[in-house]
Amino acid sequence: MDFHCHLDLYPDARSVYAEANRRMDFTWLVTTSPRAFAATSKVLPPTETIIVSPGLHPEVAAQKATELELLLQQIKNSMAVGEVGIDGSARYRQHFDLQKHIFSAVVERAQSLGGRVLSIHSRAAANEVLSVLEEFPGFGTAVLHWFTDSASVLRKAISMGCWFSVGPAMLTSANGRKLATMLPVDRVVPESDGPFAKTASGPIMPWEAAGVAGQLGELWRMPPGAANEQLVRNGQALRSKLVSKA
Structure with a gap:
């Protein structure tokens, strides 16, 4: 299973899509803009094992802000929403207020529709992301993708019921491994974040997301088989929320 993958952005997207559809039990294809979602859904349509959100x-955000209304319409027909969120890093901080406006509108829309599952980007902005989520109780389920913030913010996210998608790339850093030891083992699912996340051999492929089980098993002091079984159970539970009817 892969709960955060930009399947449409691989250089040979059609081939990767076909292979993922053949090999994977489940892949969540997250898109970067409403128009990209509309186009991708036609070229790489959802299947029994692939969802497109x-x-x-x-x-x-600065380039695509005019597409917000389209996104709010699309959310009505999709239980899965992503990638959305806030990025507070230096490169994008100049558009921080706009990002927050867009994310708040998305979360409010999810609340008004009875809840959605959100795949959330929170780099250097996790506190702000959590504050927005707190503003709209009943928004649904938050899946924090590649969480990199502090231990104290992580504890707050856990207390709020957030889920976490973790990939091999997250565990290449000491901070990522430290945070992984703190995660609630029943609210973690695997991700690739391909093709942006990479290993020495190139972009991480969707079917390589499952490799995170061995690394997590070590960090959780759990046999690899048990860690894999836990991730499978978690994935099945989260998937049931994603594929329920909007």
């Missing part, structure tokens, strides 16, 4: 990535 509307999103508006905070890194392109």
